[in-house]
Amino acid sequence: MTLSSLTPTTSFEHFGLKLHSTISEGQKDQNIFFSPISIVLAMAMCTVGAREETLNQMLKALEASSATQLTNTAEQVMRVFSIANQDKQVQLKLANRLYAQKAYKLQQDYLNQLQNSFSADIKLEDFQNDSAKVVQTINAWVEEQTNKLIKNLLSPDAITSDTRLIIINCIYFKGTWINEFREHLTNKHADFHEANGKISKVKLMHRKDTYAYAKNKDLGVQIVHLPYESDSRDVQFVFTVILPKQGVLLYDVEKKLLSKPALMQDVLNPQSTTEQELLLYLPKFKMEVTFTLNDVLKQLGIQDAFDPDNADFTGIASKQDDVNGLYITKVVHKAFFDVNEKGSEAAAATDWFSGFTGGMIPQNPDPIIFKADRPFLFYIREIKQNLTLFTGKFVTCTNTSS
Secondary structure: OOOOOOOOOHHHHHHHHHHHHHHHHOOOOOOEEEOHHHHHHHHHHHHOOOOHHHHHHHHHHOOOOOHHHHHHHHHHHHHHHHHHOOOOOOEEEEEEEEEEEOOOOOOHHHHHHHHHHHOOEEEEEOOOOOHHHHHHHHHHHHHHHOOOOOOOOOOOOOOOOOOOEEEEEEEEEEEEEOOOOOHHHOEEEEEEEOOOOOEEEEEEEEEEEEEEEEEEOOOOEEEEEEEEOOOOOOOOEEEEEEEEOOOOOHHHHHHHHHHOHHHHHHHHOHHHOEEEEEEEEEEEEEEEEEEEOHHHHHHOOOOHHHOOOOOOOOOOOOOOOOOOOOOOOOEEEEEEEEEOOOEEEEEEEEEEOOOOOOEEOOOOOOOEEEEOOOOEEEEEEEOOOOEEEEEEEEOOOOOEEO
16 A cells, blocks of 8 residues: 555545644744644544534535545544554554533434544533533543643633533654664754744754655655654554755745645655665754644634534534534644654644555665754654654744753
8 A cells, every 4th residue: 555545544634734734824933733633533523413514514624525434534543543552662542532511411322423433431520510620620631641741731711601512632642763863962052943044052863874765856855754663563653754955945845745635645655765874863852832723623614613603513412402502612732742862752632612665775875964953844654544643843942842
């Protein structure tokens, strides 16, 4: 199977590109990091309870022909997590949970679907009389699921007496490089050339080794795939870096890639690479980002779901059981990322109110220099099912730590 071929998760990948494009457009000179799969799964959990035009808008945004197709895609994704759960080298954890107001009557078919297709469990809480305690309960659960990386997902005032339903999706990943960097080779005061001309200081890790490597002359980029340790033949996780050459703006590369899904798939495809000896330099950094995604999702065509007069989620709660009707009040996404000499660790939470097959070629007499000392794109992906777990853009050393 090649990554350019259509896979069951292609529609989710396309939605992830649209998310990336919309989020990035509003934050051109800022770092971004998010989990498209976390967002799309939380959204899918809402979509299967939507009806009429609300459902149509959500399906169109997700490029799904029906709720059944959407559910099948979600189940395919859940299987990847189930397989990875057996892998002792990689820690990949996904947790879905629905919090509902006590005595609030939810459609049994909806609850069954969440449990069967999304492995989601349901907890009943008292939003009306004990909202502060419920916030603490939810935040504690998210913190536990993400190995204490995501803290305080919900603000103290996030839940009001009118809150009826909260859908939470958490994802946690921790991987170890097959080829670890050596700490004593890390330059603790390396220059990083930001897009605005500013030169900042960054810790730059270094390793001379053979990696899956490619370059795209039309885009003016170098691409490297760093594989993570794994003891499963059914999954393979990689950290991919897309680095524009000196003088090429990341913004221009990003715009071209995000507007052409087939080009992005080709660039991310390890089968388009060759094994090359590299002098690899990569920043050591941590990044934490929080987004409110209401406006982003509206720009992608999901309008009615946020409108109290037009939202139709009667697949979740019937009109008889909820006269006022459900609608989405807020979508909050919080993500954390840490890349170091040993590997990388990442987590994200969304709240809704075996080896490469690249060809071998003769070694270059001199190693290729791949030096990420300027803005770049990065991804954590599962390449056998063509699944992007995390997407990021490193453009500035501000708001990062190492």
